[in-house]
């Protein structure tokens with residue numbers, strides 16, 4: 026007879042003492058007396074993986090996050106069996122595993138400094154409801170230690186004292202304290218003693234992170250199921266941590282087409298065709314540069330994906346072509362919910378092929394989204410992804426749409442309290458069948474991946490362009506992203522800045538917000554300030570919901586239109602600079618936006634800064650985040666910086682007031698920088714670019730800059746047909762030398778550089794180009810010292826006398 030129906034709550038369980046150790050090439054296995062095994066993989070000298078099981082054996086090792094292109098291999102691996110611990114040493118790290126309780130301590134191999142240490146270390150709680158464990162890890166947190174990362178969390182950059190969860194959620198009109206949001210990126214960087222390390226908890230179940238909130242000296246993370254499986258990266262530079270994480274979870278598979286870095290105009294929704302044309306022709310009439318126009322859900326027939334409403338868009342192919350002839354690329358939305366409709370071919374096919382997600386007991390997963398009741402493809406099945414990618418043939422190849430926007434892919438379900446699928450829904454998970462508890466956070470990623478595969482196929486030989494709302498770690502390989510349904514408030518402008526910086530330090534740099542706010546309507550001033558921030562966001566799009574009025578650059582007053590135009594023009598001028606930074610992101614994983622802490626972690630002043638950031642490598646920007654401002658106080662990082670507008674030189678390392686009336690914002694250029702600029706175009710490719718301007722900012726000392734160019738689309742650059750120009754600047758009190766070293770086989774359409782000098786402390790008396798003296802006539806135009814030279818120069822030598830002599 027059963028008398029006690031209460032489950033025994035065992036609480037937290039911990040590994041017992043280690044009784045066995047085994048080594049298998051790069052994997053080390055430590056077995057505890059109570060069946061816990063720690064599998065430690067030495068991935069690289071500065072990258073260790075820790076994986077635990079409590080049952081004596083591991084499940085199949087499978088991850089959507091880790092790319093097959095990740096760099097692996099180490100230079101050194103030594104293992105010592107010490108009295109109280111095992112000691113693992115690589116060229117960068119020394120790691121101790123305590124024999125008593127399996128706790129881990131990690132030190133810098135060179136100077137012996139303790140970088141990170143288990144507090145309780147790995148522990149778990151049995152999950153009576155679902156089986157398996159709630160897996161947990163706790164680490165010591167030190168006073169003065171800071172934490173950054175975690176994807177799209179909307180609050181202060183420094184996560185210290187906060188607790189967050191990762192569960193992709195449709196979060197209409199979220200706020201600063203809303204959690205979780207659309208993305209699940211369980212990766213953070215810790216910074217202590219000037220040394221940065223990273224932790225990526227590769228577990229797709231709902232996970233949580235507590236950064237010394239619950240207990241002042243403990244940082245912990247846990248998940249509702251799956252394995253304790255985390256990667257530990259060592260910098261000591263934060264930039265190296267972010268690059269290593271990005272290398273492991275994947276850099277974008279290729280560059281975006283250059284037009285995708287232009288300005289995009291969106292609305293829910295522009296229809297019918299005449300409205301779309303009215304918008305695009307107004308851009309041209311008002312000479313406001315724009316490259317992409319978006320079609321939100323109303324272009325479809327009853328919100329059925331891959332269909333067109335023929336009343337609004339009688340001939341999409343013709344329209345898309347006409348838009349393209351005017352320089353506009355069309356981007357169309359595609360959601361995951363497929364309308365239940367026996368007459369609808371996509372639905373019929375998926376049903377026949379058994380591609381829809383099912384509940385545990387075999388019924389289809391039915392949920393309401395825009396089209397009404399829908400079923401949802403199981404994108405975690407490779408066959409379904411293949412099928413899905415094939416659906417884009419008509420849209421891309423025949424009709425000529427250039428980009429696809431994946432939305433509602435958390436997945437979002439309307440009119441249910443949890444806003445998504447129930448836990449029991451089944452997924453293939455690439456041959457590792459599981460419930461929605463495990464697949465939820467990667468559902469959107471796999472949808473975007475399948476979309477990307479389709480676009481890659483049908484856009485070829487051009488590059489695909491995809492946008493997604495939901496994402497898990499690694500999604501940056503396939504797509505760009507935006508921060509979801511924000512609101513037209515000043516606080517949301519601040520949030521947009523936080524989220525974009527945070528995404529960049531979480532490996533996902535191709536990011537932007539709905540400029541002006543999605544919900545509600547901005548005043549002209551807020552819209553203007555948001556555009557000013559937006560020109561520095563890799564994904565640069567205005568979007569808003571239809572029921573809150575117009576949000577085009579001309580929807581306010583003429584002053585707004587003029588200022589907005591001016592800033593969008595700056596973005597278009599900076600395209601070669603941004604493209605070069607993007608190339609560095611694709612090539613090395615270098616984040617496109619660098620929060621000040623990422624830029625200069627040695628300066629503790631940067632650890633709690635939020636607003637200022639570096640765009641690319643050498644431009645410092647700081648948005649104005651309040652109404653009626655004539656400027657603001659901001660922290661300028663160490664070094665010397667040129668005010669972008671006035672060329673005034675400021676010495677950083679301190680907070681200062683910077684004037685910035687509504688037609689301006691604080692922008693600075695690092696001294697010594699060489700900033701490449703295009704002429705203003707109304708869209709990418711409007712003009713044949715025959716000359717690039719190089720803005721040279723004099724520095725006494727040395728600085729390196731780069732310029733990457735290629736065909737701006739296509740894949741030839743992957744076969745060496747790119748041009749990478751490395752510039753090194755060396756300034757002395759009365760001379761300036763610029764050397765150029767060129768790599769790559771691409772012949773650029775531009776032939777010359779128009780070099781403009783800023784801040785030269787001397788009058789130029791002689792110019793030598795590749796050791797030949799130049800005529801000096803044309804060196805000063807309108808008070809600016811500038812000179813036009815052939816693009817392939819090797820050395821430019823500017824000689825001056827000190828003007829005060």
Ligand code: GLC
Nearest residue numbers: 292293321322358432509510
């Ligand atoms: C969601 C998206 C938004 C889109 C709308 C209609 O709210 O986040 O961007 O406009 O759906 O498709």
